[in-house]
Amino acid sequence: MTARNLPAWLTVCALTLFVAGCEKKSLEVVIYTSVDQVFSEPVLKDFERETDIQVRMVFDTEETKSTGLLNRLLAESENPRADVFWSNDPVRSQVLVRRDLVVPYVPSTAADIPAAFKDAQGRWVGFSARARVILVNLKRVGAGPRPAGVEDLLDPRWRGQAAIANPAFGTTTMHLAALFDAWGDAKARKFLTGLRKNQVRVASSNGEVKRLVSTGEVAWGLTDTDDAAVAIQAGAPVEVIYPDTDGMGTLLMPTTAVLIRGGPHMAAGRKLLDYLASRETERKLAHAPCAQLPLRKEIPVPSHVRTADTFKVMKVDYSRIAAVMERLHPMLRDWAEGKPIETDNKDTQ
DSSP states (O other): OOGGGSOHHHHHHHHHHHHHHHHHHHOEEEEEEOSOHHHHHHHHHHHHHHHOOEEEEEEOOSTTTTHHHHHHHHHTTTSOOOSEEEESSHHHHHHHHHTTOBOOOOOTTOTTSOGGGBOTTSSOEEEEEEEEEEEEEHHHHTTSOOOOSGGGGGOGGGTTSEEEEOTTSHHHHHHHHHHHHHHOHHHHHHHHHHHHHTTOEEESSHHHHHHHHHTTSSSEEEEEHHHHHHHHHTTOSEEEEOTTTTTTOBOEEEEEEEEBTTOSOHHHHHHHHHHHTSHHHHHHHHHSTTOOBOSSTTSOOOTTOOOGGGSOBOOOOHHHHHHHHHHHHHHHHHHHTTOOOOSOOOOOO
């Protein structure tokens, strides 16, 4: 029997089911993410299994973390290819907000995320944070006083024994921008000059800082809690110190997600944002090797994961830090290349 011989209503049903099946198979969403692939991909694969929406994932490299994909999103602004950007820090999303490249959307799952970590207008949402921490090699540091804050990088006692990641990329850029905003340009520029004078080693990435400390090539370094957690779980002789808890506080960096204006799969993009901002995603990332800090206090975490209420958090305006970061980036790139910077400029805050 052919379709011509079928009753009209049966033909319509058959065609409807055929079209629906094709649509289901064609559902997809494109996400650009600077969150490490080893941590973000399992979450995105779970979303695929639970929704039958295919996720096309584009990851950043460790060396150009966030910056590479951010530049790509800016370049594609006239013809967007991504639906969602999941950033490993909050300020890159702010750059997109400032350029009016995101569509406001309040995830249905974000109601209990603290107000400080989401936009009142729904332009971005934060979840699953990391902190900037000091990673210490216990064998190299020994029983003496340990570094307690970022300014200890200038202490002559640690000359040639400490490391930071290249400040032109990744979360180190954000950290420097936060320091410039907190201290003012004059002090922050002197800090950068002091890093050179004290022979602070500039590593290619936070992961490389973790390696240098773990192997004892340096005594300590500034890195992120996810890299520190990897070192601890690998059995390295290291300890984590949350810096400046008796002063300005430790920089906390929630991951953030935004919906890209003009993305090709907006409905699927909204569903993905709902999933990323959910309690379940925060629980998964807290229990993953990256050991990220949930922003919701009541989510259960492993014993080695701290929550934001257990240490002093640096007060920052992520939107303002994004503007500072954009202004500083050429200077930080020059500094990373060994070029001298002016230290007698007036404070531009």
